[in-house]
Each structure stands twice: as structure tokens, then as C-alpha cells.
Amino acid sequence: MNILVTGGAGYIGAITNRLLAENGHRATVFDNLSTGHAQAVGEAELIRGDLTHPDEINAVFGSHQIDAVVHFAALALAPESMEKPYEYYRNNIAGGINLLEAMRKAGCKTLVFSSSCAVYGTPETLPVAEDAPIHPESVYASTKRTFEEILVWYDRIYGVRSVSLRYFNAAGAALDGSLGEDHSPETHIIPVALAVAQGKLAEFPLYGNDYPTPDGTCIRDYIHVVDLAEAHIKAIDYMQKQHRSDVFNLGVGHGYSNNEILSTAEKITGKKLAKKYVARRPGDPAMIYADNLKARTILGWQPVHSDLETIIGSAWQWENIKSGNR
Numbered sequence: 511m512n513i514l515v516t517g518g519a520g521y522i523g524a525i526t527n528r529l530l531a532e533n534g535h536r537a538t539v540f541d542n543l544s545t546g547h548a549q550a551v552g553e554a555e556l557i558r559g560d561l562t563h564p565d566e567i568n569a570v571f572g573s574h575q576i577d578a579v580v581h582f583a584a585l586a587l588a589p590e591s592m593e594k595p596y597e598y599y600r601n602n603i604a605g606g607i608n609l610l611e612a613m614r615k616a617g618c619k620t621l622v623f624s625s626s627c628a629v630y631g632t633p634e635t636l637p638v639a640e641d642a643p644i645h646p647e648s649v650y651a652s653t654k655r656t657f658e659e660i661l662v663w664y665d666r667i668y669g670v671r672s673v674s675l676r677y678f679n680a681a682g683a684a685l686d687g688s689l690g691e692d693h694s695p696e697t698h699i700i701p702v703a704l705a706v707a708q709g710k711l712a713e714f715p716l717y718g719n720d721y722p723t724p725d726g727t728c729i730r731d732y733i734h735v736v737d738l739a740e741a742h743i744k745a746i747d748y749m750q751k752q753h754r755s756d757v758f759n760l761g762v763g764h765g766y767s768n769n770e771i772l773s774t775a776e777k778i779t780g781k782k783l784a785k786k787y788v789a790r791r792p793g794d795p796a797m798i799y800a801d802n803l804k805a806r807t808i809l810g811w812q813p814v815h816s817d818l819e820t821i822i823g824s825a826w827q828w829e830n831i832k833s834g835n836r
């Protein structure tokens with residue numbers, strides 16, 4: 511299939527492009543390179559464009575026969591979204607609608623959307639299933655929820671099928687360490703911990719050690735980015751076969767505390783990581799992890815690389831390759 515990957519120069523998008531090619535698909539990347547990197551796109555065609563400019567995304571559908579879209583492009587930092595709500599709604603909602611309109615006009619009716627477990631906010635029960643109460647606690651989460659709702663109506667009115675994948679914490683790198691996370695600023699726990707191990711950062715800022723968890727630090731569900739990428743291919747197959755829209759959690763079903771992440775990072779890197787406890791961040795739930803039964807039973811998806819050693823080991827390999835290249 512010819513697949514348009516918006517945000518395909520970013521972390522998860524670039525790894526998914528590679529997997530799409532390995533599975534016999536042709537990926538065309540559409541990215542404004544605001545947080546992505548042209549060199550991450552590899553063999554795929556890169557079209558530099560911005561979803562907030564309707565002409566630019568319409569032109570892609572005019573010049574390319576696109577069978578399905580995987581929509582990663584977004585601004586994706588929850589704290590930043592609370593300072594720049596307009597930019598987040600404009601990029602993630604207005605940009606997303608421009609994409610849907612371009613698809614609709616071109617008759618393209620299959621889309622996979624990068625949603626987030628942030629739509630659940632602070633969960634009432636764990637693990638969190640797809641039918642848990644929806645309670646966004648940031649503008650970022652609100653953009654994800656709102657776009658999920660828009661997708662429901664585009665299906666009902668125009669027959670555009672979509673699968674919204676609610677990612678938990680994407681982590682790790684390509685299994686050979688050749689492609690991985692490269693955000694600036696970097697806010698995700700594993701690359702920040704590895705920056706301390708490399709001496710690029712003096713100490714690890716740990717947000718809160720008084721949460722009601724066994725070691726007092728937050729617990730999150732980490733999913734290896736290659737497992738995550740695999741689910742997008744399953745989601746496209748599902749829409750091709752079932753002709754319906756749906757929503758799935760993508761997590762491994764259990765969590766690790768921040769301290770467990772740091773001690774595994776110490777084991778893998780062989781470095782002692784200096785850490786500093788700082789105040790809790792507003793809106794950070796103590797614990798969140800997925801009920802992934804629906805993705806396993808309906809999509810036939812299984813996380814196979816998401817043990818902590820593989821996640822941190824691949825990320826460490828990538829950080830060292832990346833540093834060598836600079």
C-alpha cells in the first residue's frame with residue numbers, strides 16, 4: 511500500500527516508516543521538521559510541509575495515490591501545551607482537520623491516529639481499559655481527545671475509517687540502535703537518564719518522591735517503540751478487513767517506577783546516576799498502566815521487545831551512536 515506518514519521524521523514515525531517498508535508498503539513522509547529530522551526518514555520520500563497550511567497537504571493528495579494515512583504529526587509536550595494552548599489547538603486540531611479534509615476530497619478513507627493515555631487523566635481504576643472515564647488534564651490531552659471525537663464524526667458522515675491508538679510511554683530505539691529519540695528539549699525519562707550517564711547532564715531531576723507507590727516515585731507503562739510501530743501495521747490490516755473504526759490502548763499492562771528505570775539505566779550503562787528530588791509536576795498521576803487485552807485479542811498484537819533491559823539497552827546504543835555522529 512501507499513501510506514502517507516504525517517510526522518514521519520519524528521521519533522515514532524521514523525521507526526514506523528522503516529517497519530512499513532520492511533512489510534512491503536511504500537511510505538511517503540509529510541513533515542514540517544519542527545521537531546523531526548530529515549535524516550531519520552531514510553529511504554522514504556520526504557515532503558516538507560505543514561498540516562496547518564491546507565494547500566500543502568492537499569497538494570500531496572493531488573500528486574500521490576495514497577491508500578492510508580498514519581497520523582503522528584503533533585505538538586506533544588503536555589506542560590508546554592498549558593503555556594501555548596492556541597499553538598496546540600491550531601497544530602493538533604486545525605492541522606488534523608486539514609488532513610481529514612484532504613483525505614475526504616481525495617477519497618482516502620483509512621487513518622491511524624496517534625492518541626495518548628493522557629486522555630484518561632488520573633485514572634480511577636488500574637489497569638486502565640478503553641472504556642474508562644475520559645478526563646484530559648492538559649491542553650495536549652484535550653487535543654488528543656477532541657481529535658478522537660472528530661474522527662468518530664468523519665466516519666459516521668463520510669465513511670473515513672480510523673483507529674485511534676492510545677499510546678502509553680513510547681520508549682527505546684531501533685533494535686540495532688540506529689534510530690531513536692531525538693527531542694529538543696528532551697523530557698522523557700530514559701533519554702534524560704542516559705544524558706546523565708553520558709555526562710551531558712549533571713543530575714537527574716526526579717519529580718516527586720512522596721507518591722502513594724512502593725518507592726514513592728511515579729509508575730508508568732513503557733512500551734518499546736518497535737512494538738508500538740508494529741501495532742500501526744496491525745491497525746491498517748484491521749481497517750482493511752473489518753471496515754470499521756475503533757480505539758485501542760497500547761501499553762504492556764504493567765508499570766515501572768521512576769526509581770526502577772534509573773536503577774536499570776545504572777545497570778546497563780555501568781554509571782552511577784546523580785539524582786535530585788524536585789517538586790511534583792501538576793497533573794502527573796501517581797500510577798498509570800494499560801489494560802491491553804483489546805489490542806491483543808482484536809488486533810492480534812503482542813509486545814515482544816518491551817522488557818526494560820531491551821528498552822534501555824537499545825536506547826543506550828542509540829544515544830552512543832548519536833553522540834558519535836555529532
Ligand SMILES: NC(=O)c1ccc[n+]([C@@H]2O[C@H](COP(=O)([O-])OP(=O)(O)OC[C@H]3O[C@@H](n4cnc5c(N)ncnc54)[C@H](O)[C@@H]3O)[C@@H](O)[C@H]2O)c1
Pocket residue numbers: 516517518519520521522523540541542543544545546547559560561562581582583584585586601605624625626627676677678679680681693
Ligand atoms: N512519545 C510518546 O511517548 C507518545 C505518547 C503518546 C502519544 N504520542 C503521540 O505520538 C506522536 C508522535 O510522537 P513522537 O514522540 O514521535 O513526537 P515527535 O515530536 O518526535 O514527532 C512529531 C513529528 O510531527 C512533526 N509535525 C508536528 N507538527 C506538524 C505539522 N503541523 N505539520 C507537519 N509535521 C508536523 C514534527 O516535525 C515531528 O517530526 C504524537 O502525535 C504524540 O502526541 C507520543
